[in-house]
Amino acid sequence: MDAAGRLVELITKDELKRSPEAVMQAMQKAQAASDMVMTIRRQGIQSFLQQKAMSLAQGFVDKMAPKALDTVTGRDEGKDQGREKDVKEAPPVVPNDPYYAEPVKKKKKKLLGILGGEGPSVPVVIGSGMRMGGRVLGAPSGTEEEEIVPYQWGLHEIGYTPVDDPQSAWNFVDKDKKNVVVAVIDSGLDMSHPDGPQYIWANEDEAPDNGIDDDRNGYTDDVQGWNFLDNNNDLTDLQGHGSFISGIIASRWNNGIGIAGINPGAVIMPVKVANEEGKTNSFHIFRAIHYAVDNGAKVINISLGSRGISELERKALNYARQMGVFAAVASGNVGENIKDHGPASAKGAFAVGSLDMEGTRSTISNEGPNNGLLAPGDRIISLIASGTGKGLRKSILQEGYYPQSGTSFSTPMAAATASLLLVQNPDFTPDDIEDILHRSADEMYTDGWDDKSGAGRLNASAALQHIAQRPVTLKITQTKYNLNDDKKVESIDVFATVRGRFDSYVVELGKGEHAAKFEQVAGPYTQAADHAWLARLEKNAVLRGSDKWILRVRATDKDGREHLAQVLLEIQ
Known part of the structure; x- marks a missing residue:
């Protein structure tokens, strides 16, 4: 050896x-x-x-x-x-990027000798470390020694298997040619990494470094993106988070080094909003989303957020959706309810949670209304930006790759898959993409959508084959708690999305965290709903006798089959 x-x-x-x-x-x-x-x-x-x-x-x-x-x-x-x-013997693994190839489990054999020592173990950074308004999203950044993760297990988990597998998601799309513009609203991009994205967005209407706003879009010399933090065109990634995200989406493919990006033909538009500490604010995000949409991005990745709801973020995401741009947003890393976090709770945000290496929901992953689905987010390997990685050993920095954990790194897997769907059909709307991802996902904890796993595990192979495991998109998108003057819950407004081949749907309540009996409280409805208000649940009328309830929306499809979306309500 x-x-x-x-x-x-x-x-x-x-x-x-x-x-x-x-x-x-x-x-x-x-x-x-x-x-x-x-x-x-x-x-x-x-x-x-x-x-x-x-x-x-x-x-x-x-x-x-x-x-x-x-x-x-x-x-x-x-x-x-x-x-x-x-x-x-069998042909080599394609892609041949070393961190992509899954280790083959072999029987132990007696070896004649081993030359050299063992390689250094790689520290795992827990939590995305992205912040807004000075508040950390997720567990505090830090390092702890873990067994090295020797390959991109997450890609294998969701269907990006070697291309000799007939069911590999990569076999159903032309991923190699320059294709869809994906905006990464984050901390910038290291454009010098040898395994970084091959295609970086270029503003063809802007002459570089002439000090003139040639295209009159309000941003002078924005030739490859914009830095909203410092209001200039310096996209240097001082934190490393943005480069890490971009690598998951579009790292160079099959080049014999490093990792394999999900969509190597994606055109990355770096939009910088966060500083070296990962801090930003809602106004920067608002402007960044508008910039990405107005300059041709078709997919936006937002791997950041915080507790609290920002109307600016809501408006910006709604604008993106109206303009036909799909936005994947990290659900958050504090194990709390998404309804209290932005921008993941916003209409127009496709919230993505995290799976661990055992295939279950990461305990840090936020849950609740508007949860889209889960994708791998545990010990995900990607790029180290030059000049970042403070606290990592020198040998790790020299390698140029390391693993991190958090919903920040689940999100680009959904964003990249969305970009490949647009390669297949550029006319897909954000609703089309959401429907495909929802209906092709592998259910995990319940039949249908639930607050912990959303639609289930991202299944890129099924999505790119347009294999629908259910004919209806059904999701509870918001539970708005209305409080009285004493800050006690007075009522709860229920919002949901219902699309597809359905006949009707109703709103039901079950008493207790493990309710077995449900009563109809609203409906039946026969019109499609788009993040629409369905019912108001008055505490003194229907929420008496327990501080925990299961709220569910039950739809019946054209073939008479039932489909469910359910969420836990907690009343303090």
Whole structure:
């Protein structure tokens, strides 16, 4: 094995008896591979690529890749023993980006020796660290030692499997060509990372660095985006969060280094709103959303938020939706109710929560009304922006990649999948995209939509094949608690979205957190609802006798099947 723990060559006992010199040959191969690994660790991948250029980089890839297309000598067992034959192994994994390839579980075998030491474990940053108005969204930033996550498990989890899998989501869309503009409203972008997005948005109507607002859009020299924090065109990522998000969406694909982006043809529009501490405010976000929409973005990723509701954010997201732009928004990382957080609770926000590596909802992931679905957000590997990563070991910084956890990193998986849907059909509206993502998701905790998992687990393969697991989009989008002068709940207004092939739907209540019996309190309705008000639940009329209730909307489709959306109501 080499210094990275990769198997270079396996020598059986019989082969060793026949050819003792095979040990030295194998050790020489392992030493050569180890030297290459240690060179990269010592110099860092950027320096390695610059100094050794493509020939050395390709040499490393050739050494590390499985000898899939080589003809190897093997021996048959039994009556054909002793006769050599040619054996062709399986082709290499595509994409061949090292952090993408899933480790193959093999039976343990006795090894002759290991050259070099073990690689450093990678610290995991818990929480997205993005803030608004000085308030942290999610768990405090920090590091703790964890076992290294050696591959992009999240992509495999949602259907972005190697392309030799007929059901791989990548097989149903032309992802390689330059395609959809995706705005990343965040902390900026490191454009120097060798594995960063291949396509960066360019304002063709703006001449660079002439000090003139050529296109008269109010932003002088905004040739590749805008910095609303400092009101200039400096998009340098001093925090690293924006570069990390952009890497998940559009890192270069199948280039033999680093990670694989979900949509390598996406055109990233960096819009900077957050400083090196991850702080921003609603006004910056409001302006950033308008800028992205007005300059051609078709998908927006917003991996930030806070407690509290901003009318500015609501208006901006509503504007994006009206203009046909899909906005994926992180649900938040404090395990609280989405209804109290913005901008995830806003109409026009497709809120995305986090799955852990066990396939369950992360405990930090916010829940409640307007929860869209869940996507992997636990120990997700992506890019380290130059000059960031304070507190990380030097060896990790040199590698150029590390894992983080939080709904911030679930969100770009949904945003990137939305962009691929637009590659398939540029005429899709935000509602079309939401319907496809909802109806193709894998249900998790209940039949239908629920406040903990939304529509369920993102299934990109089913989405890009337009496989609907249900004919109705049904979601409770808001539960508005109305308080009296004593700050006690007086009533609750219920809002929902109902679209698709349905006949009618009703609003029902069940007493207790684990209600088994439900009573109809509103409906039936036969008209589609778009984040529409359905009912007011008066405490003294229908919410008596318990401080916990299950609210649900029950729809009947054209074939007579029932579909549910349900949320827990807590009355203090």
